Structure formats: C-alpha cells, structure tokens
Amino acid sequence: MELKPEIIEKIKLLDAKYAAMGQDLNAYLEGLLHADYLTYWNYIHLDTLLSLQSPLTKIPDEEIFIMYHQITELYFKLCIHEYKQICNRTALTADFLLARVTRINRYFDALTLSFDIMSEGMEKEQFLKFRMSLLPASGFQSAQYRMIEVYTTPFTNLMHKDYRGKFAEIPTDTEVETMFEHIYWKEGATELATGKKTLTLKQFEEKYAHQIIMLAKEYKNKNVWMLYKQLPETEQKNAKLLEAFKHLDVNVNVNWPLAHYKTAVAYLHKNPEDIAATGGTNWQKYLPPRFQKRIFFPTLWTDAEKEEWGKQWVKKNVFNQ
Numbered sequence: 001m002e003l004k005p006e007i008i009e010k011i012k013l014l015d016a017k018y019a020a021m022g023q024d025l026n027a028y029l030e031g032l033l034h035a036d037y038l039t040y041w042n043y044i045h046l047d048t049l050l051s052l053q054s055p056l057t058k059i060p061d062e063e064i065f066i067m068y069h070q071i072t073e074l075y076f077k078l079c080i081h082e083y084k085q086i087c088n089r090t091a092l093t094a095d096f097l098l099a100r101v102t103r104i105n106r107y108f109d110a111l112t113l114s115f116d117i118m119s120e121g122m123e124k125e126q127f128l129k130f131r132m133s134l135l136p137a138s139g140f141q142s143a144q145y146r147m148i149e150v151y152t153t154p155f156t157n158l159m160h161k162d163y164r165g166k167f168a169e170i171p172t173d174t175e176v177e178t179m180f181e182h183i184y185w186k187e188g189a190t191e192l193a194t195g196k197k198t199l200t201l202k203q204f205e206e207k208y209a210h211q212i213i214m215l216a217k218e219y220k221n222k223n224v225w226m227l228y229k230q231l232p233e234t235e236q237k238n239a240k241l242l243e244a245f246k247h248l249d250v251n252v253n254v255n256w257p258l259a260h261y262k263t264a265v266a267y268l269h270k271n272p273e274d275i276a277a278t279g280g281t282n283w284q285k286y287l288p289p290r291f292q293k294r295i296f297f298p299t300l301w302t303d304a305e306k307e308e309w310g311k312q313w314v315k316k317n318v319f320n321q
Contacts, residue, residue, distance in 0.1 A: 075142035094235035
C-alpha cells in the first residue's frame with residue numbers, strides 16, 4: 001500500500017522531532033503498534049474516581065454529602081489552575097487577567113448555583129445522624145479554599161478585622177508568620193464555650209499551616225491584586241476587568257459562604273439554640289460576611305457597600321425579605 005504524501009510528511013516531522021532529542025523514531029513507532037486504543041474511562045480514571053466514596057455509615061444521604069464535597073474540591077482545583085497561570089505569567093496583560101478571572105467566576109457561579117444539592121437535597125433527619133460520624137472533620141478544613149484567598153489578595157486583607165490595616169500590603173516573611181496567627185478564619189474554629197482552638201483547627205494547622213504560610217510568602221508580590229497594580233495605568237481602568245474583580249469578591253466572600261450559611265440554617269437551626277456544626281465550628285459568626293467583612297479588593301467598593309457587605313443576600317435568600 002502506497003502511503004499518502006501527508007502521512008509521509010508527518011513521519012518526516014516526527015523523525016526530526018525525535019532525532020532532536022537523540023531518540024529513534026522507529027522504536028516509538030513499534031511501541032505504538034503494541035499500544036491499545038485510548039478509552040474515555042481510562043483517560044479520566046473513571047473506575048478510580050467512582051471508588052473514592054467511602055461512607056462511614058449506612059445512611060443513604062451521606063454519599064450525597066461526600067460526592068458534593070469532592071466536586072467542590074475539584075472546582076477549587078480548577079480555580080487554582082487559573083490562579084497559577086495568572087500569578088506565574090510573564091508580561092501579564094489586562095486581557096489575559098480578565099479571561100482567567102472570568103473562568104474563576106464561572107467555577108464559583110456553578111458551585112453557588114449547585115449548592116441546593118446540599119441545602120435541599122438531603123433529608124435533615126439523615127444528615128443529623130450521619131454528621132455525628134464525621135467528627136471532628138469539617139469543610140472548614142479545605143486548604144484549597146484558603147489557597148484561593150492567598151492567590152487573590154494581599155495577606156493583610158485576610159486578617160481578623162481587628163488586625164486589618166496593621167500590616168504592610170507587602171509584608172516581610174517574618175510578618176507573614178505573625179499575620180498567620182491573626183487570620184480571620186481562626187475565630188470560626190474556636191470552642192464556643194472556652195474560646196480555645198477546636199480539634200478541627202488543630203488538625204488543619206498541623207497539616208497545612210506551613211504550606212499556607214509559605215504560599216503567602218511566595219505570592220506576597222504576585223497575588224492577583226498586586227499584579228493588577230503593576231499593569232499600565234490605562235489597563236488598570238479596564239471596566240470589564242474591574243467588574244470581574246468585584247464579581248469575584250462577591251462570589252468568594254459573599255455568595256459561597258452564604259450558600260453554606262443557608263444550609264447551616266436549614267440543618268442546624270433549632271430553637272432555642274443552634275446546633276453546633278461538625279467539628280464544633282462557630283458557623284453563626286464565621287460564615288456571615290457581615291461580621292468579618294473580608295473583602296479582596298476593598299478600594300473597589302464604596303464605604304456604603306462595605307457597610308452593607310452581605311446583608312442583602314441574607315435578607316433575600318435566608319429570610320425571604
């Protein structure tokens with residue numbers, strides 16, 4: 001059989017490619033003869049993926065709980081994939097930044113819109129039973145979510161509100177370590193009665209504290225906001241980019257935590273007092289944005305907008321006002 005000219009041309013190109021690396025094309029072609037065809041299930045490791053759900057109880061809705069949290073972590077990984085492209089890019093432009101921030105917003109939009117799977121997709125009675133088997137694990141322990149915060153904004157914006165503004169926008173490495181002790185989310189994992197660290201927080205810090213501190217040091221000069229400020233002044237005025245930043249701020253700091261808050265109210269609110277969340281986290285003070293008012297890009301918002309941070313979402317989505 002005579003080979004088509006386009007096939008001969010591709011073989012020549014392959015030969016040149018492998019020769020440049022000191023490799024023998026013939027050996028690779030022989031290996032290709034023995035290789036099997038690629039399948040969808042092997043390419044995405046489907047069998048492995050579907051085997052990763054290991055409920056601790058026989059209560060059916062626990063599997064929903066596990067799978068949705070796994071989906072969440074995959075979306076977070078998608079976000080971090082985009083952040084790394086932004087933060088490690090040479091010659092960053094407003095157009096590239098806008099395209100990647102838009103992707104991140106799309107991921108968080110999908111997560112927030114899908115949260116009804118958690119808030120309405122499980123029986124309350126089942127949840128209150130299987131949650132007792134999860135102690136002290138908690139979604140609070142999602143390190144990827146913390147990394148998203150570090151990639152996005154100067155570390156000072158992640159401080160507890162009482163310490164915000166007391167550190168430089170670009171801190172020294174020593175200051176980063178001090179700042180970590182005053183990060184906003186630690187208040188959300190303290191024992192309600194004593195104010196001591198919960199086991200949930202102790203576990204998290206033992207596994208991830210060093211990694212998060214190192215990330216904060218590495219990206220103190222090249223988080224999204226600092227890179228934005230290094231753009232030419234004309235590109236900083238890109239209206240679509242500023243709108244995407246504000247969307248990201250609301251997505252991560254209002255919509256996502258309040259979707260959790262709505263679910264916590266549905267499952268854990270019980271008169272005369274609220275039920276403690278898994279791991280004993282103080283969800284009543286930790287989740288509502290109006291308490292901490294964590295904001296990635298504070299200069300993009302008016303004082304009035306910051307004062308009302310998150311309140312309208314709660315009125316509409318929790319209290320139907």
